[in-house]
Amino acid sequence: MTTAVAAPPLLEDTDLGPKAGGFYRRQNIWSGLGFGIFLGFVAWLVSHATVQGSNWGSDMVVTCTMVGWVIGFNIGIGTFNAPIRWMLGDDQTHEDELYAAGVGQGRSRYFKYCTDHKVVGTQYLVFTMALFGIGGTLAMMIRTQLITPHSTFLDPQTYNAIVTVHGMIMIIATIIMVSGPFANFVMPIMIGAKDMAFPRLNAMSFWVIFSAAPCLLATFFLGGVNAGWTTYAPLSVQAPPAMDAFAMCIITFVVSVTVAGINTIVTVVTMRAKGMTMGRLPIFTWGAVVGGALGLYAMPAFLAVMTMMITDRATGTSFFVPQVGGSQWLYENIFWIMGHPEVYVILIPPVAAVLEIASTFSRKPVFGYKVAVAGFVAIAALSIMVWAHHMFTTGWAPNLAAPFMLTTELISIPTGIIFLCTIGTMWKGSIWTRLPMYFVYLFLWNFIIGGVTGIYLSDVPADQYFHGDMFVTAHFHYTLLGGAMIGATAAVCYWFPKMTGKMLNERIGKVAFWTIALGIQVTYFGQFWEGFQGMARRVAQYNPKFEAANQMSTIGAYILMTGWLIFLYMMLHAWRHGKIAPANPWHSKTLEWKVPTPVPLENFLVDPVVTSDPYTYGEGVPDGQEVPEFAPVEQPELVPAGAVPTEEPGDPGGAG
């Protein structure tokens, strides 16, 4: 039964008048770029004129230039409008707030400082794809270089610079690939909120991270960072001025991730709809919260270590230089205090998304919901106690190797439990294998390989052999690309209809899926082979005995790239020409599927009150009866959220 209630007028239809928005009216990405370049240029001139003994490319000058760019861009885009007006006691009016939320601006709001969480989520999605595009192109250059032992496609210095930027750009992209698009677009609707807790901070988190990306790309024009993505001291202290831009990118990125993490936690804790208890939260929400909290723990360490790095380089401090009283162990400790939790900041949200998808397409509740939540929390807690396993071969505190080996191996227990929860969710379910589920299967396959090889590396004797070789590279690519990124791809396929209002073409999607699946196995099994043979990481040229394995890996990389390009084509084609998506194409139970598509501003026209958990699939089906085959249904009548009936026609499991 469908009951439609009289909907209040949409906020989008509000007539704001010609003055609403104030400065925001004149600000967009172009004013941001213009002001950023201008202030960066001014900072460059002024710092050169005032810093004693500097030249146009010295560390202090490059640092000041990057600071000028970041601040200038954010002034130009409008990040500081509201704080400055607050400081002057001149608050934004309701009309200003609506303007900032994108009312009356059509598509141009995607290029502005827009506070609507759905716009921010979409901005993140496109930005993340762009980062993956750049990082993937660099990866292809690396693999092309390595197809023969003595390739001259890239010189060693350029090769190292590319390896560094590829690593960091992928780390940044994978950290935000789920928490950016989906924790912003989907999560507030999932919990029945009208927006994120702090919409302006939300927009800020996006544009700040946007301003970080040019700093990273600028490294290519400043001599390149040849120290690898970990930028270990003292290599990084001695690196060209590109390292200053690199560090500024990280510092800016940290600000963004911290703000986003705080916003996510506050949103979930304080903005839930009536009846949405913590025990009723969709599992993805738990993943977003735990990931955000872990980021909040990890990011200050990244900020600290990069700030010290900049001061070592620009002002001559001696944190990491042993000749003048510093220690590279200090760098490694602080870096990995950030670095290992950061792996789980990347992993937990996509794994939670995978659980969400597995439940929807298996028509079953999440198996062991509370255990899975406890598993996320346990992973987060343990991940802050394992950092020194990255330092087994450095000579630091050998007596601590065994305890760190133990804590690292312990972390495989909650990880395994979550894996079992995913399997248990699908077990004996009425599985509806659509495109998102294909990627869930691939996630499970890859993640088990990435996870098991990780246990080898946690073992001190094995790590002594494998450390710094291609086995490690294969392991973390299986985990982060094969696991996290494939999980995120499943999430893209799952939520794409809600975000864009269009359905993906499954036929093209399946071609992309099989190509990607094959590409991953060939690429990274090739790298395991290289690792077993003893080939070191980060080398531009190698002994000919590794050639066969490298050729296998490079061929796999080209297959993988082809798969991603097909996937990208599928997305872009669907975005433009795809079939209109129904409001709830997967017949999911969570709230984001109960609102119309496109989702109106503030999401819910009437406030929802939640009266059951989100996974009531199968309830109402008599014992012994099979759940009927599930198929897409016609687009349901678009009614205000909350007015959607508690029983939906055609729902095989019976709605809860």
Add this chain to the structure above:
Amino acid sequence: MSITTTEHDAHGHDDEHGHGPAVPGAENPGGEHETAFKRDQKERLMMWLFISGDALFLILELFAWFYLRALNVNGLWNGAQCSKANPCTDGLGNPIIAQIPKANPMHSLAIAGLAILCAAFVWLAESAAKRQAGKRAVAGAAGVALLFLLGAIAWQIYQFQVLPFTTIDGAYASTFEFFIGSTLAHLVLLLFIVLGLWVRASKGRYEGGTWYRVRLIRFFAVWIAVSTLILALVSTLFY
């Protein structure tokens, strides 16, 4: 997931937690669709999360201090082992032949004292706003807090100029300067906030039950005072 509907709660209402209704013309007249209690709840949580992140940064600063002090690589924590016969080397390759002098602790402690006074007056501003003492009382306390804060910033800049060492003189000098750089950055951030508090209080923005937003500023001011004091004590006591 079963859901039912409820009426849209579009405006702030007085509640039992001491928060007044949303007052037109007072704090944020934007017509945001939430109660004052809800705003307070989420802003408080945001502030505590921010402070906890900042506290981790402080812990890492202290870690760097104690770690480098314990390692004393090449005797260059503060150069106590350096001599003419056994010279150490500074960041420019010049010899260091004597112990690096300790920074005058009076500066760091005085700056911490000013930060504490600033926090105390922000607290007074909060209590004035809470008991609806009028905009002059709130603005007055905020103004005094601002003066103390400006004093702390000025003194911090002065301390940079009179340090008996530079950043290149070993690990003690480096971490000490990092401490005061970090303190300065925090004080400047607080300056923008306290300046906003003063301006807004002068315009009567904290009348009508929005005192809890001054409390939010007090949380931050107290945290800055505490962290400044911790850094001052560590750098004074553990030379």
